[in-house]
Amino acid sequence: MNPIEEQRQLIDKLYQLVRDSVADKYDTATCWFDYQRAEDGSISIGSRLSYESSGNTQYGRLRYPDRQILDDVIPQLHAKMKAHTGGDWQAFTLMINKDGTVTTKFEYPDQEPLA
Numbered sequence: 345m346n347p348i349e350e351q352r353q354l355i356d357k358l359y360q361l362v363r364d365s366v367a368d369k370y371d372t373a374t375c376w377f378d379y380q381r382a383e384d385g386s387i388s389i390g391s392r393l394s395y396e397s398s399g400n401t402q403y404g405r406l407r408y409p410d411r412q413i414l415d416d417v418i419p420q421l422h423a424k425m426k427a428h429t430g431g432d433w434q435a436f437t438l439m440i441n442k443d444g445t446v447t448t449k450f451e452y453p454d455q456e457p458l459a
Contacts, residue, residue, distance in 0.1 A: 347424060347427070347428040348428070350424050351421060351424050351425060351428070354417050354420055354421040354424065355421065355438065355446070355448060357413065357417050358375070358377070358417060358421075358438055359438065359440065359446050361406055361408055361413055361414075362375045362393065362406070362438060362440060363440060364407060365393060365404060365405070365406045365407040365408075366393070366395040366404060367395065367397060367402070369397060370395040370396060370397045370440075371395075371396045371397055371398070371399075371442045372395065372396045372439060372440065372441055372442060373393070373394075373395040373396075373439070373440040374393070374394050374395065374437060374438070374439045374440075375391055375392065375393045375394075375406065375437070375438050376391065376392045376435060376436075376437045377389070377390070377391050377414075377418055377435060377436055377437075377438065378390035378391070378434070378435045379418050379419070379422050379433070379434060379435060380434060387419060389414050389415060389418050389419075391406055391414065393405060393406055425450075431450065431452060432452065432453065433450040433451055433452050434451055434452065434453055435450075435451040436448055436449060436450040436451060437449045437451075
């Protein structure tokens with residue numbers, strides 16, 4: 345399988361997680377994922393979820409039956425992207441648009457954080 349398809353499959357898992365975590369009807373859903381690796385090799389993964397419905401922004405939590413989803417998918421995505429492009433992102437935002445399309449924006453250490 346090519347690297348881009350592998351990355352797309354991992355992002356799709358996160359898309360499903362976000363979609364399943366918000367109200368049934370929403371205009372947009374946004375989740376910011378944070379990935380930090382310490383010098384000792386330990387990692388920290390965080391997330392912030394919000395969604396907009398009828399002009400109102402609401403905040404929520406990811407609803408996953410198993411925390412392992414984030415603990416597996418985020419490091420895999422980071423490793424695959426770093427191997428493919430050399431990029432070493434620290435966070436990214438996944439947005440589900442009203443029409444069902446997904447956009448992502450990755451944050452790198454030399455960039456200013458989004459919000």
